Amino acid sequence: MSRPGAIVHPDSSLLAKATAARIVTRLVDAQTAQGSASIVLTGGGIGIAVLTELAAAPARDAVDWRRLDVWWGDERFLPTGDPERNETQARAALLDRVGLDPARVHPMPAPDGPDGDDPERAAERYADELARAARPEDHSPVPAFDVCMLGIGPDSHVASLFPEQPALYEEERPVVAVRGAPKPPPTRISLTFPAIRSAREVWVIASGEGKADAVRLALSGAGPTQVPAAGVWGRSRTLFLLDRAAASRLPEQFAPHGVM
Numbered sequence: 001m002s003r004p005g006a007i008v009h010p011d012s013s014l015l016a017k018a019t020a021a022r023i024v025t026r027l028v029d030a031q032t033a034q035g036s037a038s039i040v041l042t043g044g045g046i047g048i049a050v051l052t053e054l055a056a057a058p059a060r061d062a063v064d065w066r067r068l069d070v071w072w073g074d075e076r077f078l079p080t081g082d083p084e085r086n087e088t089q090a091r092a093a094l095l096d097r098v099g100l101d102p103a104r105v106h107p108m109p110a111p112d113g114p115d116g117d118d119p120e121r122a123a124e125r126y127a128d129e130l131a132r133a134a135r136p137e138d139h140s141p142v143p144a145f146d147v148c149m150l151g152i153g154p155d156s157h158v159a160s161l162f163p164e165q166p167a168l169y170e171e172e173r174p175v176v177a178v179r180g181a182p183k184p185p186p187t188r189i190s191l192t193f194p195a196i197r198s199a200r201e202v203w204v205i206a207s208g209e210g211k212a213d214a215v216r217l218a219l220s221g222a223g224p225t226q227v228p229a230a231g232v233w234g235r236s237r238t239l240f241l242l243d244r245a246a247a248s249r250l251p252e253q254f255a256p257h258g259v260m
């Protein structure tokens with residue numbers, strides 16, 4: 001477990017650009033040290049904006065894209081190609097523009113996949129895929145992701161872990177089906193807290209004043225059942241990457257120097 005830190009950028013555009021640059025550095029470092037790297041993507045407005053900036057970044061090809069595994073933190077359980085799927089948006093923003101190995105891109109299953117309209121079976125299938133990629137040294141049924149990116153909702157949800165929902169109590173399974181999500185669509189698939197905490201680095205990315213209360217609560221020692229974003233951390237590093245508006249109600253101990 002690592003204690004969270006907060007980094008504040010002047011606006012959402014610079015937050016997206018700076019996070020894209022941070023991804024390049026993180027993945028290059030991991031590939032240099034280990035030979036390959038892994039990343040968990042998030043959906044949502046700022047999550048996709050980061051991928052768009054990464055696609056446009058002059059340094060993007062410092063990453064060896066063929067030696068990268070791409071996973072998702074959550075997915076809206078909608079048919080393949082649906083514009084609301086996090087996968088569809090990530091492919092359009094970045095994945096279709098770089099030279100990834102298709103075998104190393106791991107979208108969460110869709111209802112037109114092998115398990116049909118059964119999100120519980122789809123979640124099990126994704127857990128199996130993660131287990132096959134985990135190595136003994138990961139000490140976990142999922143890989144020790146080099147970076148896990150997470151958006152955060154105004155209600156403080158991360159991935160598709162919403163306040164007061166059963167998925168928050170999951171201690172064994174790395175992936176669960178979520179039914180009755182308060183944000184559409186109601187049926188989703190999500191990594192659980194244990195899977196997210198297997199990541200070496202967890203980055204919670206937030207833009208806009210509408211996220212300021214959720215960010216404040218997440219960094220104030222709130223309980224993860226009420227404030228899911230308070231329950232995520234990385235093995236070596238936990239970062240809240242914020243724009244000034246999302247950081248406008250930070251607890252005092254996180255008040256940044258210089259940027260505000």
Ligand SMILES: O=C1O[C@H](COP(=O)(O)O)[C@@H](O)[C@H](O)[C@H]1O
Pocket residue numbers: 042043044045046047074075076086150151152153154158159160183
């Ligand atoms: O539905 C989702 O929402 C969250 C946050 O999205 P945002 O647009 O409010 O930033 C996202 O993190 C999650 O991946 C996605 O499925």
